Amino acid sequence: MGCGTISQVSSKADATQRLADLARLRRVRDRIDREYAKPLDVEALARGAHMSAGHLSREFRLAYGESPYSYLMTRRIERAMALLRRGDLSVTDVCFAVGCSSLGTFSTRFTELVGVPPSVYRRQAAQATAGIPSCVAKQVTRPVRNREARATEPQLA
CATH class of the missing domain: 1.10.10 (Arc Repressor Mutant, subunit A)
Structure with missing residues (x-):
């Protein structure tokens, strides 16, 4: 052998x-x-x-x-989205509840991933997910990493 x-x-x-x-x-x-x-x-x-x-x-x-x-921030933003959909916490309270120490960084990252600032998301989500079970709302509203690329891509003529 x-x-x-x-x-x-x-x-x-x-x-x-x-x-x-x-x-x-x-x-x-x-x-x-x-x-x-x-x-x-x-x-x-x-x-x-x-x-x-x-x-x-x-x-x-x-x-x-x-x-x-990036993975950590995506998890934090997902949780923030759920808390904002509930509507009973301020954006600042949500920021600190998910482990972010800077409201500015949280808002910037949230906007990059979700497409709108947290305050706008909070208002829109309360209306959009009314009557939908939270488990379904979580799947439908989950941030997608490639949303970042769509925001400001230059268009070729």
Whole structure:
């Protein structure tokens, strides 16, 4: 019985490492989903995954198509949309409830993802989702990352 070549051994080691990284990335994503309202930054997420911040960012983007920070902000905006649809909290209260510490950053990111400022969304959503079960309203109004690209694309004549 022969031993595998060095390239076969190293490719098995690479595959094993890739699976371990993917498992860590899933745990990071799950942590963001659970703890989106807590202060989270890439460095803290990376420490929890036993990776460097740069490696986590690169691998997370490869696996999920966006950076950990972008994923976190999308989760926060999704939750903010649900809170704004309820209509009983101010935009400022919603901003802090979802873990954002800057109303300006929250409003800018919200507008980029949703297409309208949070105050406008709050008014429109109350009317648009009246009578719709919250689980359906959540699916229908979920922010889509590629909405960002539509906002200001130059048109060629």
